[in-house]
Amino acid sequence: MASVSVWTRLKPALPPLQGLLRTYSVSSSNEGNHYDLVVVGGGIVGLATAREVATRYPNMKIAVAEKENDVALHQSGHNSGVLHTGIYYTSGSLKARLCVRGIKMAYEYCDKKRIPYRKCGKLIVAVENEEVPRLQSLYDRGRENGVADLRLLDSTQLRDIEPHCRVRERAWIL
């Protein structure tokens, strides 16, 4: 795979790129500073984009320019850490399809790189009577979207997972 250089503000990460970060001037006349692609922003989107391009085009010289001292210091490092299943998204939508495919790829990636994770699942519950049909339609949508390990639980199964939960109906995704 092509290597991806990451420039951060203070880290003298990769000479001779030091000092370029503020202006992002990449000069083709200077051999050392020539890049085929510069991705601006070292969050998950920028880094994943750079990685994917590097995988597809191994001969490309790629850099990621990040204005902070390190990568993932904004949203990517301050989120809830949840891998979304795609249950909430309209059936057949790009979001739903990417979620279902993405969660599978994320687990595969973590396994391959030995990145620890906790597969704790998620309980979606209907507390009021009027929420029961909405729960059923969420469940149906999840099935249509191909959400893995989705099932409706009865009260005994729910009690085993969360004894303090008092609900009308419940679904469990893992």
Ligand SMILES: Cc1cc2nc3c(=O)[nH]c(=O)nc-3n(C[C@H](O)[C@H](O)[C@H](O)COP(=O)(O)OP(=O)(O)OC[C@H]3O[C@@H](n4cnc5c(N)ncnc54)[C@H](O)[C@@H]3O)c2cc1C
């Ligand atoms: C409270 C909260 C909880 C969330 N929980 C989840 C969750 O559980 N699961 C989930 O999948 N998603 C979650 N998200 C969404 C997810 O975190 C974001 O969709 C994702 O992190 C966005 O990544 P990004 O790379 O686009 O943005 P960022 O991570 O913000 O990265 C953008 C980067 O660009 C850099 N930058 C900006 N301008 C410049 C510039 N001019 N030059 C150089 N660098 C620049 C910034 O410094 C930053 O590092 C959550 C979001 C929030 C707000």
